[in-house]
Amino acid sequence: MNDHKGVWVFSENYELMLELLAGGRPLAASLKTELAAILMGSQLNDRATELVRHGADKVYSMDNPDLKDCHTERCLSLLAKLAIEHKPEIILIGSTKSGKELASRLAARLETGCTPDCVQLDINGQGTLTTKRVVYSGNAVVTATYLKKPQIAAVLPRAFEKPEPTERKGHVVTVDVKIEKSAVEIVEINEIRAAEVKIEEAKIVICGGRGIDKKEDFQPLIELANLLGGQVGNTRPLAEDRKWFTEWIGLSGKKIRPALYMGCGISGMIQHVAGMRDSQVVVAINKDPEAAIFEVADYVVVGNLYEIVPAIAEQLRKQLS
């Protein structure tokens, strides 16, 4: 087991990879080993140096036109090959849906363990990785450790803050890429939402639930979000049952950790709470004084959202002018 060395990070999402460097840095320090970033893509230019500036000691760079979309199949074969050759001790992978598929398949190929959706990473007294993640629909935090190497962990977006770049030195290794024919063919890609700011990155999220009767009634929430420079979000039934939206906040949807979350007409079912419980400040507006969301709120507002939401907007306008 001892011949495994080094902490690796990989994500098909470049921004997430920078966050992983922040997660991996203390692990590498604690193990007195190096932190390496696995960079795959096309026309990477100075990204490798940028990764070094964000904390990588080494960058394995694979630049190839066929890696433009970081297709899971292709990234997987390359990553597995590299891992078999260099035997890293820890591999951190961005826990997006594709990232989780990649992490699981990599773990299968390397016959090792993997924990997905990690929010915390530590090295225990034996020098083994321990991870924390939320399970049981947000009802529990599981602490797990590893019995085999490499230790693979998929790390949730925003679990770590992207590090500040500094002037530092690192080693860039250019890896020869041979693309194998993939068994899975991508026929078509439809972007769900492109131009807008991603909800995970919004500082303020005004979230609506089934307490909102009609799609038009979402307008006051949008206005409030605009006033605050935030975004609107929603619970799953508004997407799945009512088809007003294509995504939602929660266990099976987006996980957000904004500075301010305001839930309007949301009951606070655990599956929804799992996606917002890490918000810094939580405001809940519900007409039912017994609503479960009040249990996870900093500010409890018992009342009709149809009256309260416009009143908040009004108040803000007054303060801003």
Place this chain on the structure above:
Amino acid sequence: MPRIIVCLKQALDVSQLKADPSSRKLVTAGVPRKISDFDKNALEEAVSLKEKLGGEVVTITSSAEDAKTSIREALAIGADKGYFVNDEGLRNSCTLATSHVLAEAIKKIGQFDLVLCGEASIDGFSAQIGPRVAEILGIPVLTYARSITVQGDTVTAERSLEDRYETVRTKMPAVITVTREINEPRIPSLMAIMKASKKEIVSWRLADISVPPEKAGEQGSGVKIMDVSAPKVERKKETIQGESPREIAANLVKALIQDGVIGR
């Protein structure tokens, strides 16, 4: 006419979990078990493919605990036969061990065209089993499918990812994991429930599928659970007072400004 194997997990009914108030440890004993929701979507999809194309649907479950009631339910929903790997040696299996056991069981079940799984289980939510089983079997995997179309020896799925839908295609046999959006699982009729009692459940021990003890349970695992606790909630739970919506709004805005989460 495809032969479809559905992986069914008997999961904890997470909506009924409670934490011990003093230790914050989760109490799982006595919590009801049920077929994991997304696996039920996988089963429904398999049964409706069978209704369209013919063929056969069988289920595979692996558990140290009894799961026959859940398997019977699957048979009532429309599976033709249930396979059940039931062995004490399965306790404390992580996904590495579980996927190995499932893959060996699938090899023993024999020829198939598709293996369907839920995208993840409602309790562990690791999303690893489908992809891992595919790797061990050495066949392609399509994850997070919100629709599946079978044509000849080709299967096409529309994947539901964070920022896009991706239509992908591969040759069968393949593993597919499905999302909840794919369908609404049927509730079996009384008739179907009665018929299900005559269908066969094949029970296996680990030895029957040639899995040595060191490949299952904790020995066969790559990850060990150290602790399961309820997450800390340290919320203020402060009720915003006020006689009117306007007064409430003013007090709320004041509090948020004081907290520094909104600007002045």
